[in-house]
Amino acid sequence: MGTIKIYWALAMASMRARLQYKASFFVLVFAVTLFYAAQLASLFVVMSSFKQINGWHTGDMAFLFGLLTFSLGVTTLLFNGLQNFDALLINGEFDRTLVRPLNPLAQLMFSRFEASTVAHSVIGAAALYYGAKMSGIVWTPQKAASLPFVIVGGVLIQGGIRIFVNAVAFWTLRNAAIVHTVVFSGREFVVYPITIYNAGVRFFLTFVFPIAFINFYPAQFFLDKTGETLFHPALRSLTPAVGLLVITISLYAWKAGIDHYQSSGS
Amino acid sequence: MIEAVNLKKEFRVNEPGEGTFGALKALFSTRKRIIRAVDGVSFAIKRGEFVGYVGENGAGKSTTIKILTGILVPSSGSARVNGIIPYEDRRRNAANIGVVFGQRTQLWWDLPVRESFEMLKAIYRIKPDDFAHMMKKLSSVLDLGPMMIIPVRKLSLGQRMKCDLAASLLHRPGVLFLDEPTIGLDVLAKENIRTFLGEINATEGTTIILTTHDMNDIERLCGRLIMLDRGRVIYDGLTNELKQRFAREKLFEVEFRVRPPSLADVPELEVVEERGSKLSLRFRDGAGGDLAAVIGKLAAKYDVKDVSVREPSVESIVRSIYEKTLSLPPYRADG
Incomplete structure (x- = not known):
């Protein structure tokens, strides 16, 4: 219990620190909101001429986008401290986290609150709400209860990916380019249902870089896409399990990275 | 209190190429060079000692400190701080030590100083009474009062160092590691810091290890001096003895x-x-x-x-030793 209080205090401190720069905070919230709103709007524009893509209608697409963006918001809230992690390694600031009686990863996670989390969450929630409404999702108790688990699973997948790519920095030192490609460009693939891609890409996004579990597979479940099965119908309910798997693997990689750091001092 | 036995630390570094072309070539080469930063360092430091740890750049000072604070694992040999092996039990060790890196702050850059202290109170689980007591003591000796409401980024270097020192001592660590705490400070600020460190060592009984390039720090504060050269101890003894010897x-x-x-x-x-x-x-x-x-x-x-x-000042003696115009007898660690 005491430990949770400490991390809570860290998180609050990082939020107060971020709010010291009020203008930049609001500008960033505004700009990022605009960016994601524009992405959502362009989706609507595309859908207004296509009507549907592989059986996915406008509301389905908005719901897909909502799952992705809302879980990104929670991920940003929890894992933004890993942003520019390579810089901490290069200038030696990471040492500071090692001489405190706390977990280094947890210290980083709660060290930097970022405004964009607000933008992601607001746009994501709006897209989820209107997407569900437009698609006419019937919220059975099972579906309603599943939603939080799906969000948590999506957050674990995205957080795990961030931890994993940053663990690589323990060896390569500079990895901002890798992080940007994997973390931020990767998600563009799953703005659309992955059935639009060829078999290789579908396989990759399911089993290798499993970001399709953030939104595509659970959306199949919520939207009752019974007529369409990719690989196996069980995949639609596996998001929390995949999340746990990804985060477990990435924590091992992180541990190996810290061990390497302690032995190489780089 | 602190014990180092035959500590060695090797780093593998990529052979850097010369010039831009060489650097490009090095990108694809797997040639590694092994650098032995610490090469068989042993010493034992008793509770309450104030030890100066000196050496030229690259002599292995910081690497030793990083091993003793749990940041690095030695390649061989062993270390104990207060009975704890720092690199195996990093978090428990961290609770018992204070660390100040002169070049970096451990305070929250964008927050008022007071909030950094409050954070450390939470992190080190300091009891409210102890915190109030230490806070009172530190702020009266270091005159922190006027700085408390100022964000750390707006402090002068000297002010920041005072706050960093206070921050490292709030949880009353048994051992304090100071890596160049007076670097870049003006004469007056240096003198204030020295007076303060002497006082803490005397009143709290804190064991202090100080690395510095400023021999005035050593002369004023450190009863004992450990000198390093290329990863090896070349002198370990009383500062006064070194002066008498020369x-x-x-x-x-x-x-x-x-x-x-x-x-x-x-x-x-x-x-x-x-x-x-x-x-x-x-x-x-x-x-x-x-x-x-x-x-x-x-x-x-x-x-x-x-x-x-x-x-002769310690400064001139140490300088002469490194310039090889004075020579020390070969050093043997006994015990």
Whole structure:
């Protein structure tokens, strides 16, 4: 219990620190909101001429986008401290986290609150709400209860990916380019249902870089896409399990990275 | 309290290429060079000691400190701080030590100083009474009052160092590691920090290890001195003993009424510097060093107006050792 209080205090401190720069905070919230709103709007524009893509209608697409963006918001809230992690390694600031009686990863996670989390969450929630409404999702108790688990699973997948790519920095030192490609460009693939891609890409996004579990597979479940099965119908309910798997693997990689750091001092 | 036994630390570094083309080539080469930063360092430090840890850049000072604080794992050998192996039990060790890296702050850059202290109170689980007590003590000695509401990024270097020192001591660590705490500070600020460190060592009984390039820090504070050269200990002993050992390095400032053409009658001394009728003299290498006898001899032979004797500073001794104009006997760690 005491430990949770400490991390809570860290998180609050990082939020107060971020709010010291009020203008930049609001500008960033505004700009990022605009960016994601524009992405959502362009989706609507595309859908207004296509009507549907592989059986996915406008509301389905908005719901897909909502799952992705809302879980990104929670991920940003929890894992933004890993942003520019390579810089901490290069200038030696990471040492500071090692001489405190706390977990280094947890210290980083709660060290930097970022405004964009607000933008992601607001746009994501709006897209989820209107997407569900437009698609006419019937919220059975099972579906309603599943939603939080799906969000948590999506957050674990995205957080795990961030931890994993940053663990690589323990060896390569500079990895901002890798992080940007994997973390931020990767998600563009799953703005659309992955059935639009060829078999290789579908396989990759399911089993290798499993970001399709953030939104595509659970959306199949919520939207009752019974007529369409990719690989196996069980995949639609596996998001929390995949999340746990990804985060477990990435924590091992992180541990190996810290061990390497302690032995190489780089 | 602190124990290092035959500590070694090797780093593998990529052979850097020369020039841009070489750097490109190095990108694809797997040639590694092994650098031994710490090469068999042993020492034992007792509770309450104030030890200066000196050496030139790259001598292995920071690497040793990083091992003792749990940041690095040694390649071989072992270390214990307060009975804990720092690199195996990093978090437990962290709770018992304070660390100040002069070049970096451990405070929250964008928050007022007070909030950083509050954060550390939470992190180290300091009881409210202890916190209030320490806070009162530290802020009266370091005069922190006026800084408390200022964001850390707006502090001067000297102010920031005071706050960093306070931050490292809030949880009353048994051991304090200081890596260049006076670097970049002006004379007055340095003096304040030194006074404070002396006081903490005396009143809290904190064991302190200080790395520094400023020998005045050592002279003022450190009863004991450990000198490193290329990863090895070359001196470990009392600071005063080092000074006595090189007492022959004492300089005589002698002012003559009539400047003698030569000092042939006092062959023990050699001239270091001349300024008119004032000569700086010192014992010639290998000469016996009886101070009183030599001064008596000088006064008997020549018309001497004034004599003063200058103690060699630790600074000049250490500099001479590294410049190889003075040599230490081979060092053996005993025990």
